[in-house]
Amino acid sequence: MATLTLTDNQYIEGxxxxxxxxxxxxxxxxxxxxxxxVLNNNGTEQEAKDVFQESILVLYHHVQKQNFILSCxxxxxxxxVAKRLWLKQLSKKSGMLKLDERFYEGDDFADSENxxxxxxxxxxxxxxxxESIGQLGEPCKxxxxxxxxxxxxxDEIADKFGYTNAENAKNQKYKCLQRLKKIFFLDKEGKAS
Amino acid sequence: MRNIDLFDDYLxxxxxxxxxxxxxERLLTDIDFKTRLEEHQAFVNLLKEYGKQQELKAxxxxxxxxxFGVPNVHQLNTKDNFYNKYGRTVGVAASVALIAxxxxxxxxxxxxxxxxxxENSITNLSKEITHIKSVQEGIIDGIKxxxxxxxxxxxxxxxTGFALNNNGYFLTSLHMVNKADSVFVMDEEKNSYHATIVxxxxxxxxxxxxxxxxxxxxxxxxxxxxxxxxxxxxEKVFTLGFPAEDIVYGEGTIxxxxxxxxxxxxxxxxxxxxxxSGGPLFDxxxxxxxxxxxxxxxxxxTGFAxxxxxxxxxLNNIENDTLKTELQSNxxxxxxxxxxxxxxxxxxxxxxxxxxxxxxx
Numbered sequence: 001m002a003t004l005t006l007t008d009n010q011y012i013e014g015x016x017x018x019x020x021x022x023x024x025x026x027x028x029x030x031x032x033x034x035x036x037x038v039l040n041n042n043g044t045e046q047e048a049k050d051v052f053q054e055s056i057l058v059l060y061h062h063v064q065k066q067n068f069i070l071s072c073x074x075x076x077x078x079x080x081v082a083k084r085l086w087l088k089q090l091s092k093k094s095g096m097l098k099l100d101e102r103f104y105e106g107d108d109f110a111d112s113e114n115x116x117x118x119x120x121x122x123x124x125x126x127x128x129x130x131e132s133i134g135q136l137g138e139p140c141k142x143x144x145x146x147x148x149x150x151x152x153x154x155d156e157i158a159d160k161f162g163y164t165n166a167e168n169a170k171n172q173k174y175k176c177l178q179r180l181k182k183i184f185f186l187d188k189e190g191k192a193s
Numbered sequence: 194m195r196n197i198d199l200f201d202d203y204l205x206x207x208x209x210x211x212x213x214x215x216x217x218e219r220l221l222t223d224i225d226f227k228t229r230l231e232e233h234q235a236f237v238n239l240l241k242e243y244g245k246q247q248e249l250k251a252x253x254x255x256x257x258x259x260x261f262g263v264p265n266v267h268q269l270n271t272k273d274n275f276y277n278k279y280g281r282t283v284g285v286a287a288s289v290a291l292i293a294x295x296x297x298x299x300x301x302x303x304x305x306x307x308x309x310x311x312e313n314s315i316t317n318l319s320k321e322i323t324h325i326k327s328v329q330e331g332i333i334d335g336i337k338x339x340x341x342x343x344x345x346x347x348x349x350x351x352x353t354g355f356a357l358n359n360n361g362y363f364l365t366s367l368h369m370v371n372k373a374d375s376v377f378v379m380d381e382e383k384n385s386y387h388a389t390i391v392x393x394x395x396x397x398x399x400x401x402x403x404x405x406x407x408x409x410x411x412x413x414x415x416x417x418x419x420x421x422x423x424x425x426x427x428e429k430v431f432t433l434g435f436p437a438e439d440i441v442y443g444e445g446t447i448x449x450x451x452x453x454x455x456x457x458x459x460x461x462x463x464x465x466x467x468x469x470s471g472g473p474l475f476d477x478x479x480x481x482x483x484x485x486x487x488x489x490x491x492x493x494x495t496g497f498a499x500x501x502x503x504x505x506x507x508l509n510n511i512e513n514d515t516l517k518t519e520l521q522s523n524x525x526x527x528x529x530x531x532x533x534x535x536x537x538x539x540x541x542x543x544x545x546x547x548x549x550x551x552x553x554x
Contacts, residue, residue: 018249027256045264053253060249064242122242129243148237149244151205170198177197181236 008074015056016063026056030075034082042090051089055082058119077115084116132184140176147173196226200233349551353434353472353485354378354402356544359414360519361404364504365471365548366486367393370400372552378404379547381440388548391516394507397457397499398486401520402548416540417473418527419501420480424459426450432463432485433538434472435547442538443469445494452486452497459483465496471548474498479529479537 006014006025014022031052038048058081062068070077133141139161146152146160154166154173163169202208203216220227257264350373354365363378370376370390377385392401424430424447431444445463452458461474465488474483483498511517529537 018245018252020252023249023252024256024260027253027260031261044266046266049257049261049264053250053257056253057246057249060246125239126243126246129239130247133243144240145244147201148240174195174197180240184236 008070011074012059012063012068012070015060023056027052030078033075033079037079037083038086041086043086047086047089051082051086052078054085057123058085058115061119061122062115081115084113088116128184132180135183136176136180139172140179143169143173143176144180196229197233200230201237203230204234204237349549351435351550352468352470352548354546354548355433355471355473355481356415356546357401357520362391362520363388363402363404363546363548364473364484365400365402366484367395367398367400369470369548370402370550373550375551376402377549377551378402379549381543385549392511392513397484397503397507399484399499399504399507415544416528416537417475417479417481417544419505420476420482421502421505423450423500423502424476424482429477430461430463430474430482431534432465432469432472432474433541433545434465434469434485435545436466436468438547440542440545440547441469445496448495453489455497457503458486458497458499461496461498462494463496464494469496473541473545474501475537475541479527479532479541 006022011022011026015026034052034055035045035048038051039045043051055078059078133144136144143157143161146157152160154169157173158164158166158169161169161172163172199208199216203213206213208216220230350369352366352369354363356362357364371393373390376388376390378388379385386404388402388404390400391403393399426447426449428447429444430447431442433440433442435441443463443465445461447459448462449460450456452460459474459482461483463474465472465485469485470487472485473481474485476482480501482501484501484504486497486499488497489495508517508520511520529540532540
């Protein structure tokens, strides 16, 4: 498959829309450098993959805001965010480190720490959401996904789930959402204490 | 109509013009109503963001699999990287340091491990290379930033281990892996696999390690079996182990059926060195008859090995049923009998591993 050549803004626009071809191109173009960085610093391919994907999620989180402006080359952005994420992981599993001396050399953009910490705050809520949805189970999970994300109408949902009418489906949606909120906030309080 | 349904209709712009107008008027006057709308909206946004993120993750995974296949979960051999990066000079310097330190440790270690229980001084055979590491780091520091020094202070112990079966279970010496932060098992191709300690016995100084089976494409099938009875005085024995970076063969005889008055051990006249700890001891037919444990540093060529019948006895008494079953899915057939020694070694070699242990401070 031919690789597209795109400008940074085109990458960002494509990522914002979650465009398949752009995501593939981003992977091919930016992954190798990050993979080498992780592999040269006590990481495995699996870890390199995770770090790269998390960096993309950091970027994705930020590009969702309409006022997002990339303050450096995309390559630099992703590399330094990945580096920041990998350093954090390394410090967790310290005691067995032999880092590449190039690890500390420049080409960071100054704000990568901030970018990561903003994302991590959000990520905490998102992973709590993931846990809550996991506990919620079916059919609520699919019902809420269909309603809030796929934006299906109540008639379609009633059809799909075999409810007698739209009003009935609406009741189910209501109950499911209430349950999800209950799990989510209970979980949140439980964790805070 | 319930507020939440109303909120959803409003947010999805599914209210008609009149209702929208009414809704927005209420927002202006009813602060509580407005707050609840905002809370609901925030929650729904989080839910949507979660959905989008999951979708993106799935796409990324698909692309990864299509472009790069299945990621390797093993760490690549860092030794190679080290030499590539720092080149010959440091390598030579480090080897000199290594020889010096091993010599020093060997000298200093007389009077180590079991001296309180025995007249003889017995040295455990794990290679303590902390000092070597710090010497190496001293050299590296000259060319690298020092900021992560804290992370480089880990103690590092090396020795030998061998496969119990081809389910990913390995046997080694407990004194090596005790209190480890992490244990890695390195095969002959220098691939390292992270291992967990699943069973230990202090008395016999043995530990069972496990590598997740999924992380390794295929374990070599084990050509040897464990001898369930005691061997005889004077029997010829041999071992394979990692006193050095590469596997080393050693042979000798059973010199005594008691190791330092301990009936669970053989005394053997096999040249063994730091790094041999945890290695297998074989008889001429290729049965495992022991686990190399320690040596008498006052008498050259005097080593000790835990007898295999004690090991088998212990394994048979494991209470955890799952572990017991997994361990017993052993190869029951010794395929080494009658082969020449070099043929035997060729088959055994893939089942003997270099164990690398990282200990915190």
